[in-house]
Amino acid sequence: xxxxxxxxxEKQVELLKAGDEVLLSGVIYTMRDRAHARMVKEIKxxxxxxxxxxxxxxxxxxxxxxxxxxxxxxxxxxxxxxxDAFTVPLLKKGLKxxxxxxxxxxxxxxxxxxxxxxxxLTIGGAxxxxxxxxxxxxxLAYHSFGPEAVYRLLVENFPLIVGIDCGGRDALRxxxx
Amino acid sequence: MARRLSxxxxxxxxxxxxxxxxxxxxxxxxxxxxxxxxxxxLSRETNPRARRIIQIxxxxxxxxxEAQLAICQDxxxxxxxxELGQQVLISGGDFRQALDxxxxxxxxxxxxxxxxxxxxxxxxxxxxxxxGIVHIDIVPGKRIxxxxxxxxxxxxxxxxxxxxxxxxxxxxxxxxxxxxVERAGADACPPFIVGVGAGGGLDQAALLAKKALLxxxxxxxxxxxxxxxxxxxxxxxxxxxxxxxxxxxRSTCLGVNILTCPTHIAGLPxxxxxxxxxxxxxxxxx
Numbered sequence: 001x002x003x004x005x006x007x008x009x010e011k012q013v014e015l016l017k018a019g020d021e022v023l024l025s026g027v028i029y030t031m032r033d034r035a036h037a038r039m040v041k042e043i044k045x046x047x048x049x050x051x052x053x054x055x056x057x058x059x060x061x062x063x064x065x066x067x068x069x070x071x072x073x074x075x076x077x078x079x080x081x082x083x084d085a086f087t088v089p090l091l092k093k094g095l096k097x098x099x100x101x102x103x104x105x106x107x108x109x110x111x112x113x114x115x116x117x118x119x120x121l122t123i124g125g126a127x128x129x130x131x132x133x134x135x136x137x138x139x140l141a142y143h144s145f146g147p148e149a150v151y152r153l154l155v156e157n158f159p160l161i162v163g164i165d166c167g168g169r170d171a172l173r174x175x176x177x
Numbered sequence: 178m179a180r181r182l183s184x185x186x187x188x189x190x191x192x193x194x195x196x197x198x199x200x201x202x203x204x205x206x207x208x209x210x211x212x213x214x215x216x217x218x219l220s221r222e223t224n225p226r227a228r229r230i231i232q233i234x235x236x237x238x239x240x241x242x243e244a245q246l247a248i249c250q251d252x253x254x255x256x257x258x259x260e261l262g263q264q265v266l267i268s269g270g271d272f273r274q275a276l277d278x279x280x281x282x283x284x285x286x287x288x289x290x291x292x293x294x295x296x297x298x299x300x301x302x303x304x305x306x307x308x309g310i311v312h313i314d315i316v317p318g319k320r321i322x323x324x325x326x327x328x329x330x331x332x333x334x335x336x337x338x339x340x341x342x343x344x345x346x347x348x349x350x351x352x353x354x355x356x357x358v359e360r361a362g363a364d365a366c367p368p369f370i371v372g373v374g375a376g377g378g379l380d381q382a383a384l385l386a387k388k389a390l391l392x393x394x395x396x397x398x399x400x401x402x403x404x405x406x407x408x409x410x411x412x413x414x415x416x417x418x419x420x421x422x423x424x425x426x427r428s429t430c431l432g433v434n435i436l437t438c439p440t441h442i443a444g445l446p447x448x449x450x451x452x453x454x455x456x457x458x459x460x461x462x463x
Binding site: 063065067073075078101103121123124126127144147161 | 230237240245246248251289292303362366422423424453
């Protein structure tokens with residue numbers, strides 16, 4: 001299986017096609033509903049963001065707390081479509097990849113094409129299995145949000161399927177029925 | 178003269194401890210019938226990618242049980258269903274508080290997730306573990322049956338209810354159920370278990386749809402007409418070919434359970450509550 005690494009360059013992104021299965025290694029950042037709403041607000045107010053989005057990959061995930069001796073708790077994906085309304089400003093800031101589950105809106109699909117990014121799927125409900133792919137985890141920003149905080153994760157061979165590629169091809173809209 | 182029935186005392190301490198254990202068990206040990214249904218789905222699945230995904234789901238369940246990790250990071254909104262024997266006397270404190278204390282203890286000890294926000298409209302402050310949603314039925318006898326169902330919201334967000342006309346056909350009702358699952362798609366993490374509730378008022382139909390998820394997948398509906406309807410719905414939903422992750426395959430639905438109750442002559446409330454493949458519940462009788 002092909003291996004990809006963060007930061008994700010446009011060159012790497014262009015090689016990815018909808019339906020491809022890849023293993024990702026490197027740093028990714030968790031962000032879900034509350035962090036998206038906050039970050040988009042900060043972008044509008046031209047404030048300094050807690051981390052640079054340029055060529056980065058975010059993961060729609062709110063993990064369970066780490067048990068003693070473990071890096072992270074259960075950490076599977078949450079439903080991506082809830083973040084659709086906040087995605088374009090992040091792509092404009094250079095975000096290159098998003099990991100989640102489920103369909104994206106036509107607007108997000110167009111923006112992924114326009115900004116040459118990629119949307120990945122990972123296995124929903126496999127939080128225990130996926131926790132083994134995380135080698136380091138720290139809360140980076142929005143600590144008070146609890147599980148909705150931004151976590152910086154170092155992952156190794158994190159299993160992904162390309163959901164929407166930079167050409168706008170959508171693995172979810174062509175395979176149903 | 179009526180026979181004097183004895184009273185059995187149950188302490189709130191015991192209730193709290195039981196709820197805590199159930200929260201942990203439900204979240205880390207996938208229900209046996211669900212695990213078996215996934216294994217059966219794997220044996221019938223012909224799509225290679227769908228097979229790989231289901232294999233990972235089974236591996237996930239094994240891993241969760243062994244490491245005592247949450248099967249899914251969405252450890253849900255804790256539903257507690259209580260069958261309280263009418264000869265039971267709860268002693269030592271407030272019954273409702275004892276249940277919530279059990280959730281807090283179980284979720285904390287199990288390193289489960291704090292996903293509960295106190296003010297749904299204003300959404301201030303960090304989420305906690307409780308309160309749970311509690312439904313209590315008073316039944317004859319001296320026992321307390323406690324069932325914890327942690328309900329994840331990826332699937333809960335796809336729940337629907339419709340107030341049908343009393344003359345609606347069973348076909349229309351079936352179309353409604355299948356349509357709800359089709360709209361849920363990959364967001365609710367297929368393969369699904371679908372609960373259908375019909376009857377009562379809007380609220381009761383919705384409650385029945387959720388309670389329907391508690392019935393083991395390897396059990397048959399006692400009502401022949403409902404059993405046939407469940408079978409037909411299962412077939413139609415699987416024909417959607419949504420598949421695991423929504424990437425296609427035969428495994429879209431592991432089972433459909435229908436619960437009904439009497440309703441008004443002017444109506445037919447029908448609710449659908451979808452569960453993801455990580456259908457979690459645990460029961461103990463004390």
